[in-house]
Amino acid sequence: MQQGNIGGEGGGVLGASYRLSETNHCPDCGQTQWFVGRMSAECAVCHTALPISGVHRLATGMTRTSPAPLLAA
Numbered sequence: 001m002q003q004g005n006i007g008g009e010g011g012g013v014l015g016a017s018y019r020l021s022e023t024n025h026c027p028d029c030g031q032t033q034w035f036v037g038r039m040s041a042e043c044a045v046c047h048t049a050l051p052i053s054g055v056h057r058l059a060t061g062m063t064r065t066s067p068a069p070l071l072a073a
């Protein structure tokens with residue numbers, strides 16, 4: 001089954017995001033401890049990574065763009 005999901009690795013749960021102002025339960029294991037980075041938060045238990053909600057508003061210009069250079073494969 002191909003989904004044509006380029007660069008979808010490490011995404012985890014679609015639609016889920018980490019909210020800085022809230023307690024976030026891991027969609028995978030349900031715990032609430034996270035390693036919070038600049039652009040994403042990672043579950044301390046199962047390492048599910050979630051994008052931080054709203055972070056793209058802070059970083060104008062350098063958002064939503066996956067700087068994935070085309071790999072000449």
Ligand SMILES: [Zn+2]
Nearest residue numbers: 026029043046
């Ligand atoms: Zn987890």
